[in-house]
Amino acid sequence: MDLYKQRERVGEIRSMGKSSCCSKEGLKKGAWTDWEDKILASFINVHGEGKWRNLPKRAGLKRCCRSCRLRWVNYLRPDIKRGNISHDEEELIIRLHNLLGNRWSLITGRLPGRTDNEIKNYWNSTLSKRTKAQASIKYPRSSNFTHKTIPIESKLKESSKRSAIQTKAIGCSSKVMVPTQPPTSQGIDKLRDGKLYSTNNSQEMGGDIATVEAHNGTQVLDSLNSDGGSVLLSFEINELRKASDGNFEENRMQLLPFDEAMFEDWTTYPYLNDNAATGWDSLAFLIDTNDWP
DNA sequence: AATGTACCCAACCGCAGGGTA
DNA sequence: ATACCCTGCGGTTGGGTACAT
Structure with missing residues (x-):
């Protein structure tokens, strides 16, 4: 936390005349009235979204700017779908x-x-x-359903050691790689010592692990083949948790099925157009729920 | 009918990241 | 490089309501 935030917390900033809109005295809290809703909605309809900080004052609402934004985003926005979740x-x-x-x-x-x-x-x-x-x-608790512990070495960058499932979204650093040839029959199955191992014989597969970070921080593991070209052999998501012994615990492994047709002509694959390929959340469609643990 | 409990959901809060001066 | 500001995200809270006793 930076100094400003510390001071904001203890209320010093308020006395400096730079209080956030939410720290002012006399602001209303709790449920919104119809009248407030009307004021907020009509103001945004005229002036558009954004500039929340000044909105309460300009609209004449005795509400915190964040409360206004929340009310609009979660309730008043015209495109909100009402009714039960289907x-x-x-x-x-x-x-x-x-x-x-x-x-x-x-x-x-x-x-x-x-x-x-x-x-x-x-x-x-x-x-x-x-x-x-x-x-x-x-999956009732049994000895057959325990978390496997796998060691992991420093070859993985510090950033890639963190849990693959982040609690906060982070920026996109790379795109999903487009394969240059069809995948081999071997699936990438194990992540060990910073290397990929094949499914059946535990032999190390060529190349180091490259971590490709999708825009939401989920790590996508791919393999770089020996000549430096990028071949996407498989797609998998590991949720790795650091156990008390310092090793990483393999919590869940999901293999995303890529079919042959997709590799024939990647660009025409319905779910992986240019835009979709850069958006990790788009890949949700590729998952067959039957494969899930 | 009165009371207790469980559940739902709107709203709040702390925090973090990005932008800007 | 730093401080400040704005915005958005995810966790939590508490009031209202439905249901059970």
Whole structure:
């Protein structure tokens, strides 16, 4: 936390005349009235979204700027879809949550008309319980279902050691690589000592691991072949957690099935057009739920 | 009908990242 | 490089409501 934030916290900044809109005295809190809604909605309809800081004053609302934004984003926006979450939406939420974790804004990006708050609430109140219950039926605790511990070496950059499922979105640093040839029959199965191992014989596969970070911070592992060309052999997401012994615990492994046709002509593959290829959340469509643990 | 409990969801809060002066 | 500002995200809270006893 920087100095400003420390001082803001203890209230010093207020006395310097640079208080944020939310720290002013006399601002109303709690439920919004119809009248406030009308004022806010009509103001935004005329002046557009943004510049939240000045909005309450200009609109004549005794509300914090953040409260105004939240009210607009979560309730007043005209494109918000009302009504119950459909079965399809529910399925999608579960799949996306499996893929992305609690990154509600990314999940909401795939659910037009829904707000992150709505999805978050729905998950916390309904879906999390249901998925837990289903998981306990499908995968009862047993010795066959334990987390494998795999060592990992410093060859992985510090940034790539962190859990693949981030709690915060981070910037895009790379695109999904377009393969130059079809994948081999071997799937990349193990991440060990900073190298990739094949599924069946535990032999090391050529090349070092390159971590390709999608825009949301989820790590996509690919393999660089010996001549330096990029060949996407497989696509997988590992959720790695650092265990108490310092090793990384393999929490979940998902293989994303890439079919041959896709490699014939990547550019025409319906889910992986130019835009989709750069957006990790688009890849959710590639996951077959039957493959999920 | 009264009371207790569980649940839902709108709203709040702390924090972080990016932009700008 | 630093301080400040704005915005957005995700976790949490608490009021309202439905349901059970």
